[in-house]
Amino acid sequence: MWRDETGRSLADYPHPSVAVDVALLTVVDGALHVALHRRAGHAAGELALPGxxxxxxxxLAAAALRALREHLGVSGRSPEQLRVFDDPARDDxxxxxxxxxxxxxxxxMLPTGTETAAVDRCPTLAFDHDAMVAAAAEHVRARHRRGPDPAGLLGRAFTLAELQGLHEAVLGxxxxxxxxRRHVLAHLEPTGEVRTGTVGKPARLYRRTAPGVRTNAHGHQPSRRGTH
Structure with missing residues (x-):
């Protein structure tokens, strides 16, 4: 067994417990929401993030997936690490x-009956989960300011109106x-298809370009002329 220069092992030092909490965000009724559950055991009945x-x-990744599965019934995801919350008084x-x-x-993707709350009008949550929700919302919003539909919620193809509706919901x-449109068209290309069955003329469909590929104001990659 390893011991330091004073003869103590790791077991001789006080050490904290480690937990994971997952802010699973989604769009409900045109606004950014977070999925919650009501705790059992300690802080029973309080709303909280799955953790x-x-x-x-x-x-940590396996624990986060287990928390989603056990508390929300959600599987098949890959949550991203956000940050560590380490206030010594955060858990009594x-x-x-x-x-x-x-x-x-x-x-x-959320099971029927999953409780959600708008991130900008979130009720008081257990522990410091309010701060986690705020940090998670800002993280997701920053990604949407940088580029179109970074999580791919709209699928393979979408109209510009659908894309703007998603970004307005996420950004609040x-x-x-x-x-x-000027901002996002640099990251999109037309599919050559249109969406029919909507009010007005058929709407052109777009898809996201590969990372690092930029297009012009019409959603087309600029032509390259060779030099001699």
Whole structure:
């Protein structure tokens, strides 16, 4: 067994417990929401993010997936690590470090009856989960400011109106149509198809370009002329 220069092993030092909590975000009724559950046991009945203590033989990623599965019935996701919440007083049971995770999913992935709350009008949550929700929402919003539909919620192809509706829901307010389209068209290309069955003329469909590929204001890649 390893011991330091004072003769103490790891077991001789006080150590915190480690937990994971997952802010699973989605869009409901045109607004960014977070999935919640009501706790059993400690803090019974309080709304909280799905979370769990990390087992000794378990990775953080595996613990996050287990928390989603056990508390929300959601599987098949890959939550992203957000940040560590380490206030010594964050949990009245003892010293607990919480590694917050975030993911953005289509609302249809949530089991029927899943309780959600709008992130901008979130009720008081257990522990410091309010701060986790705020950090997760800002993380997802920052990604949507940088590029179109980064989580792929709209699928393979979408109209510009559908894309703007998604971004307005995530960002929490209306966006100027012309400015928004100029920004996103640099990251889109037309599929050559249209959406029919809507009011007005058929709407052109777009898809996201590969990372690093930029297009012009019409959603077309600029032509390259060779030099001699």
């Amino acid at each position: 769990t203590f990390v087992r000794i033989d378990e990775t 049971r003892g010293r607990v470090l919480a590694v917050a995770h975030v993911d953005l999913v289509d609302a249809e 307010g209306p966006l100027p149509k012309d400015t928004f």
